[in-house]
Amino acid sequence: MPKELIISTQPLTMADIFSLLENPRPLRLNPKVKKAVRNCHKFLFNKLADSDRLYYGINTGFGSLCNIQINKEETTELQSNLIKSHACGTGDEVPEAVVRLILLLKIKNLSLGYSGVRLALVERLVDFYNEGVLPQIFQLGSLGASGDLAPLAHLALPLIGEGKVRIKGKLYTAKTLEKKFGWKPLHLQAKEGLAMLNGTQFSTAYGLWACIRFQKLLRQANMIAALSIDVFNCQTTPFNKKLHIIRPHPGQLSTANAIRKWRKGSPLAKAKKESVQDPYSFRCVPQVHGASTDALAHVEKVISIEMNSVTDNPTIFPDSDDILSGGNFHAQPIALALDYLATACAEIGSISERRTYQLINGQRNLPPFLIQKPGLHSGLMIPQYTSAAIVSQNKQLASPTSVDSIVSCNGQEDHVSMAANGATRLYRMIDNLERILAIEWMSAAQALYIRRPLKTSSSLEKVAIAYRKKVAPLIKDRILSEDIEATVQFLRDQKN
Secondary structure, three states: OOOOEEEOOOOOOHHHHHHHHHOOOOEEEOHHHHHHHHHHHHHHHHHHHHOOOOOOOOOEOOHHHOOOEOOHHHHHHHHHHHHHHHOOOEEEEOOHHHHHHHHHHHHHHHHOOOOOOOHHHHHHHHHHHHHOEEEOOEEEOOOOEOEOHHHHHHHHHHHHOOOEEEEOOEEEEHHHHHHHHOOOOOOOOOOHHHHHHOOOHHHHHHHHHHHHHHHHHHHHHHHHHHHHHHHOOOOOHHHOHHHHHOOOOHHHHHHHHHHHHHHOOOHHHHOOOOOOOOOHHHHOHHHHHHHHHHHHHHHHHHHHHHHOOOOOOOEEEHHHOEEEOOOOOOOHHHHHHHHHHHHHHHHHHHHHHHHHHHHOEOOOOOOEOOOOOEOOEOOOHHHHHHHHHHHHHHHHHOOOOOOOOOOEHHHOEOOOOOHHHHHHHHHHHHHHHHHHHHHHHHHHHHHHHHHOOOOOOHHHHHHHHHHHOOOOOOOOOOOHHHHHHHHHHHHHHOOO
């Protein structure tokens, strides 16, 4: 049995998430968390029993219906009605890996002990996670304001025996969970449906997933750029440590260091140079890759705060005898951060495509389109077209979503963040970037083949040799879409 990840009062870290993705393991609530959840639920139960005061969404309607009082006898029906009415998601399904993160973040959110739900509800979510029961959620439907309402409603449906779930990729109705696991549908109590729906876990999970993938792609972008720099016969001076110490942005420093390490001992790097200065796409790699690296660091800080925060409403404070209605569900912090990361992602793809273009352009004793008989063969002409098309799409997708807003709920929800649209957009952009970088690697590896018998550094040679076991050098024209997909898979499998 793998070692459990304990959900405690301590924050989840990025390292925790990386670890879970690399080595999946079950979750367990620690005793302090259980006590906090129980205490908060008991406080709310007693408060409602002893008072006729109105509390939003607990004994009132929702949204613009917030002034309509609900009888105590109808509070359970109110919560189940909320989940069913809000399950209006549509479009493509959320990928299973992201659903697991949504579950994890919702468990963490509720376990902090400010939501008023029963421990049994949190434990059922833990059961879902541990048994790989993943609610079917759809990508479209959230405005990123009153929480990610529609997607989180689909997350909640199986708790009451509704909706569908995936188990090991296969789709089942939630009604089968009782037969498979002995889990009876929960009869929700006051606040429980609202606590499930309010929150930013959908947008945050996508953002978290994007951070994890972008971090690896940035490392690979440095490796790929280093090979491109080598085979394009570029100067070494732009990566000299002295240059970057006097403009010490952390990302710039780390990128320059990475390029130096990848090129260390390279005969190509020491070869006679044909040009005093190189194009920006080679010379300014530390500055451009570094800026995106710093953007990622900022977004990771925002995501780290958000995934350990209470983002439902109203919020319950047993120790101070307060039930406060506020706006912690508003996803503006996430929306702005995801727009920043989208820009950073688009820029890495943009500069990568420019290097690809330079490599195939017939310069510096490299044949046009990196093929020995250009004209008879088109070589790598069209992969650059493909890269340019993807880069253009990423530029279009990078338009900020957070500056948009649309009025909903009879004007009650009159400013929204659109974080969910930004989140799902970013997932697509990361996939696009992976392909752009693969095309650059494919081009740089072909240029290295043409430069033989000269070699690059031992570290880059190791990767290039492993790549040639998957994709052969281009001697004459062939169907290159297959090479692109094989290259994507090769880079995806790399541990660097």
